[in-house]
Amino acid sequence: xxxxxxxxxxxxxxxxxxxxxxxxxxxxxxxxxxxxxxxxxxxxxxxxxxxxxxxxxxxxxxxxxxxxxxxxxxxxxxxxxxxxxxxxxxxxxxxxxxxxxxxxxxxxxxxxxxxxxxxxxxxxxxxxxxxxxxxxxxxxxxxxxxxxxxxxxxxxxxxxxxxxxxxxxxxxxxxxxxxxxxxxxxxxxxxxxxxxxxx
Amino acid sequence: xxxxxxxxxxxxxxxxxxxxxxxxxxxxxxxxxxxxxxxxxxxxxxxxxxxxxxxxxxxxxxxxxxxxxxxxxxxxxxxxxxxxxxxxxxxxxxxxxxxxxxxxxxxxxxxxxxxxxxxxxxxxxxxxxxxxxxxxxxxxxxxxxxxxxxxxxxxxxxxxxxxxxxxxxxxxxxxxxxxxxxxxxxxxxxxxxxxxxxxxxxxxxxxxxxxxxxxxxxxxxxxxxxxxxxxxxxxxxxxxxxxxxxxxxxxxxxxxxxxxxxxxxxxxxxxxxxxxxxxxxxxxxxxxxxxxxxxxxxxxxxxxxxxxxxxxxxxxxxxxxxxxxxxxxxxxxxxxxxxxxxxxxxxxxxxxxxxxxxxxxxxxxxxxxxxxxxxxxxxxxxxxxxxxxxxxxxxxxxxxxxxxxxxxxxxxxxxxxxxxxxxxxxxxxxxxxxxxxxxxxxxxxxxxxxxxxxxxxxxxxxxxxxxxxxxxxxxxxxxxxxxxxxxxxxxxxxxxxxxxxxxxxxxxxxxxxxxxxxxxxxxxxxxxxxxxxxxxxxxxxxxxxxxxxxxxxxxxxxxxxxxxxxxxxxxxxxxxxxxxxxxxxxxxxxxxxxxxxxxxxxxxxxxxxxxxxxxxxxxxxxxxxxxxxxxxxxxxxxxxxxxxxxxxxxxxxxxxxxxxxxxxxxxxxxxxxxxxx
Numbered sequence: 001x002x003x004x005x006x007x008x009x010x011x012x013x014x015x016x017x018x019x020x021x022x023x024x025x026x027x028x029x030x031x032x033x034x035x036x037x038x039x040x041x042x043x044x045x046x047x048x049x050x051x052x053x054x055x056x057x058x059x060x061x062x063x064x065x066x067x068x069x070x071x072x073x074x075x076x077x078x079x080x081x082x083x084x085x086x087x088x089x090x091x092x093x094x095x096x097x098x099x100x101x102x103x104x105x106x107x108x109x110x111x112x113x114x115x116x117x118x119x120x121x122x123x124x125x126x127x128x129x130x131x132x133x134x135x136x137x138x139x140x141x142x143x144x145x146x147x148x149x150x151x152x153x154x155x156x157x158x159x160x161x162x163x164x165x166x167x168x169x170x171x172x173x174x175x176x177x178x179x180x181x182x183x184x185x186x187x188x189x190x191x192x193x194x195x196x197x198x199x
Numbered sequence: 200x201x202x203x204x205x206x207x208x209x210x211x212x213x214x215x216x217x218x219x220x221x222x223x224x225x226x227x228x229x230x231x232x233x234x235x236x237x238x239x240x241x242x243x244x245x246x247x248x249x250x251x252x253x254x255x256x257x258x259x260x261x262x263x264x265x266x267x268x269x270x271x272x273x274x275x276x277x278x279x280x281x282x283x284x285x286x287x288x289x290x291x292x293x294x295x296x297x298x299x300x301x302x303x304x305x306x307x308x309x310x311x312x313x314x315x316x317x318x319x320x321x322x323x324x325x326x327x328x329x330x331x332x333x334x335x336x337x338x339x340x341x342x343x344x345x346x347x348x349x350x351x352x353x354x355x356x357x358x359x360x361x362x363x364x365x366x367x368x369x370x371x372x373x374x375x376x377x378x379x380x381x382x383x384x385x386x387x388x389x390x391x392x393x394x395x396x397x398x399x400x401x402x403x404x405x406x407x408x409x410x411x412x413x414x415x416x417x418x419x420x421x422x423x424x425x426x427x428x429x430x431x432x433x434x435x436x437x438x439x440x441x442x443x444x445x446x447x448x449x450x451x452x453x454x455x456x457x458x459x460x461x462x463x464x465x466x467x468x469x470x471x472x473x474x475x476x477x478x479x480x481x482x483x484x485x486x487x488x489x490x491x492x493x494x495x496x497x498x499x500x501x502x503x504x505x506x507x508x509x510x511x512x513x514x515x516x517x518x519x520x521x522x523x524x525x526x527x528x529x530x531x532x533x534x535x536x537x538x539x540x541x542x543x544x545x546x547x548x549x550x551x552x553x554x555x556x557x558x559x560x561x562x563x564x565x566x567x568x569x570x571x572x573x574x575x576x577x578x579x580x581x582x583x584x585x586x587x588x589x590x591x592x593x594x595x596x597x598x599x600x601x602x603x604x605x606x607x608x609x610x611x612x613x614x615x616x617x618x619x620x621x622x623x624x625x626x627x628x629x630x631x632x633x634x635x636x637x638x639x640x641x642x643x644x645x646x647x648x649x650x651x652x653x654x655x656x657x658x659x660x661x662x663x664x665x666x667x668x669x670x671x672x673x674x675x676x677x678x679x680x681x682x683x684x685x686x687x688x689x690x691x692x693x694x695x696x697x698x699x700x701x702x703x704x705x706x707x708x709x710x711x712x713x714x715x716x717x718x719x720x721x722x723x724x725x726x727x728x729x730x731x732x733x734x735x736x737x738x739x740x741x742x743x744x745x746x747x748x749x750x751x752x753x754x755x756x757x758x759x760x761x762x763x764x765x766x767x768x769x770x771x772x773x774x775x776x777x778x779x780x781x782x783x784x785x786x787x788x789x790x791x792x793x794x795x796x797x798x799x800x801x802x803x804x805x806x807x808x809x810x811x812x813x814x815x816x817x818x819x820x821x822x823x824x825x826x827x828x829x830x831x832x833x834x835x836x837x838x839x840x841x842x843x844x845x846x847x848x849x850x851x852x853x854x855x856x857x858x859x860x861x862x863x864x865x866x867x868x869x870x871x872x873x874x875x876x
Binding site: 018019022030034038041045049125131132133135136154157165167 | 828
């Protein structure tokens with residue numbers, strides 16, 4: 001990240017941050033394998049409704065579209081925060097982080113609504129193999145987003161109390177990787193789970 | 200408050216179980232008592248438990264592995280004894296207990312013996328081999344260690360509180376589902392694998408980054424020692440294979456505890472998916488275990504043949520090929536489960552193909568010995584024993600790779616014989632060779648050779664006596680995991696196998712005696728030079744045991760076999776003009792806190808104490824956040840401190856004989872010309 005390079009940090013620290021970024025990429029790769037296994041399981045089980053609700057019965061495209069909009073928007077606002085970080089504008093970093101948090105929280109709010117609604121209709125994860133796979137895949141993504149939200153809060157506190165120091169900027173960079181990664185996973189969920197389910 | 204944990208969970212239902220529990224508890228108390236007796240708590244807590252030094256973490260991993268090797272061996276001996284007497288009789292173990300024992304034997308040997316041993320050797324050696332001062336993420340390394348230990352702790356606790364799984368080490372549903380196996384056994388298995396799996400994944404990430412980013416100047420990829428190469432590929436395999444295990448376990452946990460229907464018989468479950476996911480991890484795991492052992496053999500065979508490794512490039516390429524192919528064979532673990540002939544043919548073919556790079560390696564090792572001047576130290580004995588025995592196992596493996604033959608042999612003791620034939624000489628002998636080869640590097644004195652040689656002979660003879668009869672029994676049609684049987688023809692073979700287990704027990708005893716004798720007589724076997732075997736790779740350039748920073752001055756590498764090259768050029772023990780400050784990671788308790796909380800979380804989830812599980816999660820999250828906000832995790836070791844340590848090292852070197860191997864018959868000397876390849 002350009003901001004890290006533009007700050008005065010020793011070559012050794014720069015090397016350390018690069019190692020951490022590389023390690024985090026590897027973590028994301030292993031996380032991608034987790035999602036790949038969950039996607040494969042979902043595709044194997046999507047037809048196993050066991051006489052219960054099918055994708056057509058339970059998916060609401062409007063809600064899924066709203067969730068998509070919130071999450072994609074949050075990735076954009078995170079990008080704006082990253083630009084503010086490069087510019088060294090702490091106030092703007094805090095502002096855009098807060099907006100990103102609200103958008104992410106909105107996504108989670110909608111998803112919890114979707115899940116509780118489905119469970120109330122008798123379409124909970126214990127109803128059929130299809131629903132188990134659906135709740136696990138989408139729920140795992142939701143869990144990741146929730147962890148991301150906690151991370152944003154921690155990041156907010158670090159920027160607030162420590163300022164835009166090199167270690168803080170380095171962590172901010174990895175939070176960005178994580179947040180955009182979740183966006184990509186969501187796009188795949190939308191295309192593999194929701195769209196074929198209702199079309 | 201205590202979930203489903205009641206007083207009935209204590210093992211008073213059977214004398215055998217109760218004595219196992221008693222041994223476990225007394226063993227724990229004995230260790231605690233010994234630490235108290237020697238007044239060592241302070242040292243243990245401040246220098247070991249909180250340590251982020253990769254060498255100490257490596258030693259702790261290997262201690263864990265050796266303890267679990269003993270525990271896993273006891274399970275094996277109990278099974279062999281049961282089967283030796285169980286012809287037309289119940290023997291001494293009730294079926295339920297026998298099933299727990301074969302499940303725990305496999306689980307322990309794979310997850311808590313082999314995996315920690317591998318991580319331990321890697322921690323001890325890889326950074327030193329690549330001329331690095333540390334691993335990339337020392338703190339994460341400590342978290343990995345303590346999560347693995349937490350998993351092993353759950354394993355030991357299962358002996359005392361509640362029962363262990365009866366579903367084998369693979370935990371196949373639907374049997375491992377809640378419908379057929381209620382109770383806590385399978386949950387113990389699931390949570391210990393889950394917790395330890397996180398630790399392993401982090402180890403994979405750590406070592407991949409370390410090897411890619413932390414090499415000394417001049418240490419190009421094609422100059423890496425073979426052990427480091429195998430750890431590099433192993434790390435890749437860990438990163439891509441372990442997530443599949445995590446997913447399979449998580450789904451089974453959801454099925455068992457929250458009524459999901461991934462792998463149930465009814466309601467749209469599909470149990471085959473578990474088996475696919477499990478072996479999508481499980482087959483690469485075989486290579487995760489064996490590749491580092493191949494690395495050890497490569498180091499040992501060239502050092503003790505006093506010759507450069509034959510066919511270095513082909514060994515590296517074979518390692519990479521095995522890494523790729525290991526993801527294309529998983530279905531051979533269930534040829535008989537009704538996939539089409541085309542699918543079975545594909546996986547049968549791939550399985551046969553993967554034996555090719557392995558064969559390449561065997562030839563490389565043989566040709567390294569050819570025209571070498573072999574010195575028969577215990578690590579070399581284990582290597583030669585491996586070469587002979589492993590080829591037999593490989594041949595029975597190619598046999599099983601043919602689906603029609605697999606249909607005949609499926610689930611018989613032939614298979615049991617085959618994979619023990621790969622894992623004992625391939626993995627365990629490799630790790631034991633590595634343990635004896637690198638022990639002086641870790642502790643500064645050599646292991647006793649006489650007892651090491653005895654251990655080797657007991658292990659190899661015991662192996663043949665114990666497992667060759669199982670090949671015969673498999674052909675006679677004996678299924679694996681039999682608790683008792685009524686076919687007279689089987690018993691003589693089972694008695695022979697029992698004798699083999701007894702001989703292996705002598706091997707275990709020799710290993711123990713070797714350690715005790717070596718510690719007692721350590722002053723006669725001191726390794727003052729840091730290079731007791733006239734070694735070739737960079738780990739022998741450091742002192743034994745290595746200083747906390749490994750290298751006072753990061754070495755410049757100009758050739759493969761970097762240390763040998765330095766010795767030949769006469770720059771090996773050059774004293775630097777001056778030293779610099781070295782930045783070191785600070786010790787921290789955060790790693791052990793996360794590990795303990797991980798273990799508590801697992802225990803609470805097994806017994807449905809959800810409040811405690813939540814509390815443990817909060818502790819883990821809090822520790823991570825605390826740690827992630829701490830920018831002050833390093834300290835500076837000043838140049839004068841480094842100089843003091845190095846001065847002592849050079850004083851020691853001046854006293855030491857330059858080459859401790861020089862007394863060996865056939866010693867080739869440091870600058871001996873290399874026989875042409």
